Amino acid sequence: MFAEKQEQVSQQLLDSREQIPDEEYSDEEGDDLDLLNRHSLNSKSLHNSQVIHHNQKPDTKVQYETFDSSIDERRDEKVVYKLIQRCETEELKKHLEATAAKFELTAVYDRSGYSPLHYAAFKNIDEICTTLCDYILKRRPASQPANEQLKEEQIQLNQQALKDWINSPSKGEEGFTCLHFATFHGNMRLIKYLVSLGADIHAKNKQAINMLHVAAQGDQPASLNYFYESGIDINSRDKRNSTPLHWAAFAGAELSLSYILAWEADIDSIDSKGLTALHLAVKSSEDIGSTKGIKLLLVKGANKTIKDKYGQKPIDLLDSFSQSDKSKKLAQELTTLLQDQSSYLGDCFMLKTQFKKTEKSYRNIIFYFLSMTINFSLLVIFVYPHLQKDQDWQLYSNSSLFVACMILWVVAWLKNPGYLEKDKDIQFMDLLETFEPNCLCPDCRLIRTPRSRHCNICNKCVERFDHHCPWINNCVGKQNYSAFYFFVIIQFLFLTSAMILGATYIVHQLNQVPDTSKKSLEEDPNQITNRIICIIVILFSFGLLCFVQTSNVLRGQTTSERFAKQKRIKNMSLSLTDTPRKKYSVLVLDQDPEVDCLTNCRQMICNNQVQNQKELLIATKQAYQNRTPGFV
Numbered sequence: 001m002f003a004e005k006q007e008q009v010s011q012q013l014l015d016s017r018e019q020i021p022d023e024e025y026s027d028e029e030g031d032d033l034d035l036l037n038r039h040s041l042n043s044k045s046l047h048n049s050q051v052i053h054h055n056q057k058p059d060t061k062v063q064y065e066t067f068d069s070s071i072d073e074r075r076d077e078k079v080v081y082k083l084i085q086r087c088e089t090e091e092l093k094k095h096l097e098a099t100a101a102k103f104e105l106t107a108v109y110d111r112s113g114y115s116p117l118h119y120a121a122f123k124n125i126d127e128i129c130t131t132l133c134d135y136i137l138k139r140r141p142a143s144q145p146a147n148e149q150l151k152e153e154q155i156q157l158n159q160q161a162l163k164d165w166i167n168s169p170s171k172g173e174e175g176f177t178c179l180h181f182a183t184f185h186g187n188m189r190l191i192k193y194l195v196s197l198g199a200d201i202h203a204k205n206k207q208a209i210n211m212l213h214v215a216a217q218g219d220q221p222a223s224l225n226y227f228y229e230s231g232i233d234i235n236s237r238d239k240r241n242s243t244p245l246h247w248a249a250f251a252g253a254e255l256s257l258s259y260i261l262a263w264e265a266d267i268d269s270i271d272s273k274g275l276t277a278l279h280l281a282v283k284s285s286e287d288i289g290s291t292k293g294i295k296l297l298l299v300k301g302a303n304k305t306i307k308d309k310y311g312q313k314p315i316d317l318l319d320s321f322s323q324s325d326k327s328k329k330l331a332q333e334l335t336t337l338l339q340d341q342s343s344y345l346g347d348c349f350m351l352k353t354q355f356k357k358t359e360k361s362y363r364n365i366i367f368y369f370l371s372m373t374i375n376f377s378l379l380v381i382f383v384y385p386h387l388q389k390d391q392d393w394q395l396y397s398n399s400s401l402f403v404a405c406m407i408l409w410v411v412a413w414l415k416n417p418g419y420l421e422k423d424k425d426i427q428f429m430d431l432l433e434t435f436e437p438n439c440l441c442p443d444c445r446l447i448r449t450p451r452s453r454h455c456n457i458c459n460k461c462v463e464r465f466d467h468h469c470p471w472i473n474n475c476v477g478k479q480n481y482s483a484f485y486f487f488v489i490i491q492f493l494f495l496t497s498a499m500i501l502g503a504t505y506i507v508h509q510l511n512q513v514p515d516t517s518k519k520s521l522e523e524d525p526n527q528i529t530n531r532i533i534c535i536i537v538i539l540f541s542f543g544l545l546c547f548v549q550t551s552n553v554l555r556g557q558t559t560s561e562r563f564a565k566q567k568r569i570k571n572m573s574l575s576l577t578d579t580p581r582k583k584y585s586v587l588v589l590d591q592d593p594e595v596d597c598l599t600n601c602r603q604m605i606c607n608n609q610v611q612n613q614k615e616l617l618i619a620t621k622q623a624y625q626n627r628t629p630g631f632v
Contacts (some may be wrong), residue, residue, distance in 0.1 A: 077108045084120050084128050096135050106165040113171030121181035126190040136162040163198030175206035183211045186220030201230050208238040216244035219253035221437035234265045241271040249277035252288035255437050261300045262442035274308035282314045286321050299456050301357035358457050364470040376402050383505040401494035408487035417477030418463035422446045423613035439586045447616045463610045466558040479608045492542040556600030588623040
């Protein structure tokens with residue numbers, strides 16, 4: 001989904017230029033795209049007016065430059081836009097030097113209200129932006145300054161002029177600065193360059209849309225994190241009370257959602273129409289064709305029962321879906337997600353993934369301990385005394401299994417499952433500029449491994465994550481998997497042994513009862529049948545768990561990997577340079593399980609080493625150098 005989305009975005013944002021004749025710059029309405037419509041939401045707008053676009057009709061109160069080819073005096077200005085559109089940097093430099101006396105570059109606007117710098121940032125051409133800024137910084141007056149003081153004053157004037165130009169809003173109803181456009185594209189090189197020249201990171205457009213709003217719309221975690229760390233409020237609101245979370249949900253920006261939610265944004269905040277982020281995510285899901293954003297919101301605790309100003313809960317919005325087969329299937333899935341999933345058995349046993357906020361609980365730990373203790377105590381009190389001397393081995397084996405089971409249970413419970421630890425020497429912003437954002441964990445602020453997963457119950461990333469087990473109140477991961485696996489096996493053997501001892505006890509008791517009682521049992525055999533069925537059900541449950549985990553060991557896979565709805569990408573079928581943002585991906589380190597079952601067993605049971613962040617960074621870079629020399 002991530003790769004498809006980025007491919008669509010690249011097609012929209014980077015390849016939207018039309019071929020234009022050499023003699024003039026094409027500036028007809030409709031040439032440029034709506035910046036917010038990254039996911040083909042052309043027919044909808046969050047607030048109908050809060051949309052960044054380049055094809056609105058100009059405000060009649062503003063006098064725009066009209067580049068009519070019949071007006072010769074505007075031709076030089078027109079060529080500037082043509083050269084920007086063609087990315088002809090050297091030609092642009094020559095043209096600006098040759099026409100320096102003919103027009104003031106900072107006063108030029110096209111009829112969409114964009115200055116050359118706006119247009120270059122809009123097109124995401126940082127080299128052109130640098131050229132334009134350098135031209136302003138280095139320009140000299142017609143008469144050369146007489147002394148060093150005048151030269152210094154001229155430099156300061158140029159710097160101030162450039163700062164004003166960078167922070168000038170586009171004309172018309174939008175009012176976006178160059179930094180808004182660079183932020184939307186996630187172009188960190190351009191963002192830092194503009195900020196170094198005085199760009200205002202707190203700038204807002206006429207609808208009070210700030211940098212976090214724009215980064216959220218553009219699904220750009222790097223720029224999101226940059227401005228979040230710069231101090232912009234994650235719950236900041238525009239004129240329609242929309243937060244960055246609202247914009248990310250509306251745009252279907254799943255990466256932005258995951259990052260914003262990691263920063264504890266107000267998940268249930270409402271906009272001017274009473275809509276929460278969950279409302280907007282449901283509205284957009286039909287166009288996007290994905291439920292991942294909705295699941296993210298639910299797992300983080302989004303309230304399903306909040307009503308908007310029209311009295312609609314998120315689930316009520318499904319009525320507006322089309323009747324196509326695809327939409328019907330999506331609506332059915334969303335209906336299940338948005339219904340109340342609370343149940344005692346579900347909460348206690350975690351029989352299936354529940355998309356709601358869940359916290360650690362000692363309830364299951366206490367229940368398990370009491371169950372095992374009572375079970376063993378009953379055996380000691382009622383069964384052990386009736387064992388024959390030749391059955392002592394059963395007593396000792398059963399006792400040993402109980403002790404071993406409880407020891408392994410405690411170890412699996414208390415042992416670190418393989419948490420990935422953050423490195424204080426590595427800045428998360430640096431990682432965002434180096435790695436694909438989906439290879440990083442915004443909650444833990446570190447590099448993920450190919451087989452790690454963030455547990456929303458423990459709120460930590462676990463290496464080779466298997467599942468979160470309620471009976472040990474802990475995740476099962478690389479470092480405690482062996483203890484957990486043997487705990488499951490020993491548990492099954494103990495219960496089997498207990499059942500055998502119980503059967504022995506029952507037979508002994510039957511031999512002691514009067515003939516009348518035996519006759520009643522013969523007349524009502526269901527008593528014995530029911531007990532046998534109960535025994536089989538209990539043993540089958542633990543036997544199935546043993547089978548699943550043993551199968552995992554032989555395959556070299558975890559439960560999470562085997563039963564995931566979408567299988568992980570293996571060994572990257574595409575070239576390593578085809579990552580969406582041309583950055584590193586930890587998937588290059590992913591390895592298929594060995595065909596040899598013994599090798600898989602050894603890796604699953606004995607290999608409990610967890611790489612630290614520096615080792616992951618070095619290993620990833622080395623893998624890229626080995627497979628794609630020269631990759632940057």
